[in-house]
Amino acid sequence: MAARRLVPLLDRVLVQRIEPPTKSIGGVLLPESTQSKLNEGVVISVGPGRRDKEGSLLPMGVKVDDKVMLPQYGGNEVTLGDEDYVLFRDEDILGVLADK
Template identity: 50%
Template structure:
């Protein structure tokens, strides 16, 4: 994990995700222009909050853990940029699925 990602500590049911970068070259080594690259809705969880607290004071933990690969919605989340790196904060309920290795 980068130093920039360590500086961000999500609160409550929020999850810090870094999107997977699209493939820049084909298998034969040909570069793909940025406009032709497909945007991936996949990311890696870098940090998670403690979970949501109900009115009764009970803690509902988040459904993912650090290091999980997740399927993200096409739109949504809050973009965060520290230096040259870009991250996105999502709520636990916005994450579509957890991907198995």
């Protein structure tokens, strides 16, 4: 996977958005009008973090393979190979979705 080799700079996070389902649980195809854009994604790669005024490295809030909530707008779209990704700043990510 070429995207895992990309290491974002500073406090940036490379995320792949989760695609909405195209079929219902029963196998019925859903029309595009009922499919909504999900604001969820999976973290593919994270940068080292940013530095504060004293030069200390501030830790990142997410790690690789975290499932995260994303803002509806923002981020920089990136295409690597034939896959689409989005680069966000660590502070723009709304939260981490915990598995129960």
